Amino acid sequence: MLQIVILAAVAVFLFWRLRSVLGSREGFEKTMQEIQTQTNKIKPTPSVSNPGDDFDNDISDYVEENSENAKTLKEIKALNKNFTVESFVSGAKKAYEIILMAFENSDLKTLKPLLDKSVFDSFKSVVDDRQKKQLSIEASFIGMRDIRITNVYFEKKINMAEITVAFKSEMSTVVKDKTGKVIEGDPNEIKKQKDIWTFSKKLADKKPIWFLKSTS
Secondary structure, three states, X not given: OXXXXXXXXXXXHHHHHHXXXXXXXXXXXXXXXXHXXXXXXXXXXXXXXXXXXXOOHHHHOOOOOOOHHHHHHHHHHHHOOOOOHHHHHHHHHHHHHHHHHHHHOOOHHHHHHHEOHHHHHHXXXXXXXXXXXXXXXXXXXXXXXXXXXXXXXXXXXXXXXXXXXEEEEEEEEEEEOOOOOEEEXXXXXXXXXXXXXXXXXXXOOXXXXXXXXXXX
């Protein structure tokens, strides 16, 4: 009987020690629920710049704060309330991948509504030449390494903007002849690519598309 009492006392002591070190599960769950509730109550504060201030996070995140490009972007934003540099850059990233892969896959149907006529004609000539030579391309877009706005032009009279962006990306490409033989590239090799593209848009146009005007 004495042994049972001693074992019970030891068990109670061990339980108390474990509880003091680890805490109770119920208490932890309650704490997590409180944290989640408080987090849900906190709404992110949008980055709003005072019109009288020179500093604008939306602009300075992408170009030098006191540069000519920054001044031009401020002018664009002042006349076009729905324009943000962040949304433009986000769209440019998506457009870059779509256009790049459509070109590699000779998908002229996808390319046509996204390109200025001169750029489309240039891309089409390359695609036509591939088909003439019976070449096929297998390409994979790995990801974007860097994106920077390098130049901004704004024609205030017609509310038209041109923004030049430098892209650095990684992809793999393989060129095959009509027999399926690889004549260029390696599917296991990731190559770094740099492109400088200029997008243009009449900002009064409700369509969201920025046309690719030039490449280099």
